[in-house]
Amino acid sequence: SQQGEEDPQALSIQEGENATMNCSYKTSINNLQWYRQNSGRGLVHLILIRSNEREKHSGRLRVTLDTSKKSSSLLITASRAADTASYFCATGRFGGTSGSARQLTFGSGTQLTVLP
Amino acid sequence: SAVISQKPSRDICQRGTSLTIQCQVDSQVTMMFWYRQQPGQSLTLIATANQGSEATYESGFVIDKFPISRPNLTFSTLTVSNMSPEDSSIYLCSVWDRGMYEQYFGPGTRLTVT
Numbered sequence: 001s002q003q004g005e006e007d008p009q010a011l012s013i014q015e016g017e018n019a020t021m022n023c024s025y026k027t028s029i030n031n032l033q034w035y036r037q038n039s040g041r042g043l044v045h046l047i048l049i050r051s052n053e054r055e056k057h058s059g060r061l062r063v064t065l066d067t068s069k070k071s072s073s074l075l076i077t078a079s080r081a082a083d084t085a086s087y088f089c090a091t092g093r094f095g096g097t098s099g100s101a102r103q104l105t106f107g108s109g110t111q112l113t114v115l116p
Numbered sequence: 117s118a119v120i121s122q123k124p125s126r127d128i129c130q131r132g133t134s135l136t137i138q139c140q141v142d143s144q145v146t147m148m149f150w151y152r153q154q155p156g157q158s159l160t161l162i163a164t165a166n167q168g169s170e171a172t173y174e175s176g177f178v179i180d181k182f183p184i185s186r187p188n189l190t191f192s193t194l195t196v197s198n199m200s201p202e203d204s205s206i207y208l209c210s211v212w213d214r215g216m217y218e219q220y221f222g223p224g225t226r227l228t229v230t
Contacts, residue, residue: 033218042120042208043159045218088158103149104210104219106159 006089006107014115019076021110023089024069030092032065033104034074037086046074046087079114086111118143118211120222128228129199136195137225139209144189149210150182153224159208165192199229 006023013019023032031050035043049056049065049072056063062075076083090104119142129135139148148165163171163184171184186192196203209222 035221042223043221045220048218090159103161103164104159105161108158 006087006110008110009108010111010113012113012115013079015079015081017079019079019083019112019114021074021087021089021112023072023074023107025072025089025091025105025107026070027091029067032063032072033090033092034061034063034072035088035090035106037088037109039085043088076112079112081114081116084112084114118145118213118216118220120209120211120220122207122209122222122225124225125223126226126228128230131200131229133199134195134197135199135227136193137207137209137227139192139194139222141190141211143213145211145213145216146189147212148186148192149212149219150184150192150194151208151210151221153206153208155204162194162207165194196227199227201229203227204229 011019029051031048033048034046036046037043047056047058047061047063049063051067054065060077065072072089086109088109089107092104121140123138127135150162151159152162153159161174162177162182163173165171165184165186167186167189181197183195194207204227206224206226208224210219212219
């Protein structure tokens with residue numbers, strides 16, 4: 001499997017429910033980021049978690065990182081119809097120049113549908 | 117933060133032709149990247165656009181097919197050459213600089229090759 005595999009591939013929930021998406025990766029990382037993409041448009045950065053962090057919150061978002069299992073999860077609480085989008089995890093490469101650490105490897109993505 | 121614009125936003129092109137996509141940033145940035153997103157797929161890094169030197173290409177991407185220019189710290193172009201239907205994708209420009217917390221992405225260029 002490729003660096004940054006996500007599951008589930010698709011998730012459909014009712015408004016108000018929580019949505020959890022998982023991401024696994026293979027190599028050492030500097031950080032892991034989550035992005036949202038609406039209908040094939042540009043990406044919106046949601047949250048970044050560094051390799052020495054285990055959990056991070058931002059509004060209704062909660063991200064966890066387990067470097068021993070090479071996995072991360074994104075939890076969206078109290079979902080809204082506007083949260084309907086594709087969600088991608090992306091890992092920054094370990095080592096090299098600070099610039100090369102910004103070359104992101106993206107996961108396969110989870111298509112989230114929040115039903116009103 | 118950085119505001120990125122891309123031109124064109126979308127295009128439909130004939131097989132065998134070439135298309136040049138422009139990426140403009142509202143501030144000087146050290147790193148500019150080009151990504152491809154094939155239909156229903158995730159993003160794949162094509163290359164890092166280096167100011168004043170040749171771009172650095174990822175495995176599977178070559179300069180003859182995807183020539184890149186970076187004449188200054190706010191602008192880059194990606195050309196998709198001798199297009200085939202397999203090149204139908206969204207092409208996204210991305211930037212990063214020291215002091216930026218995140219990597220910023222442009223709105224993308226949706227290319228359809230017929």
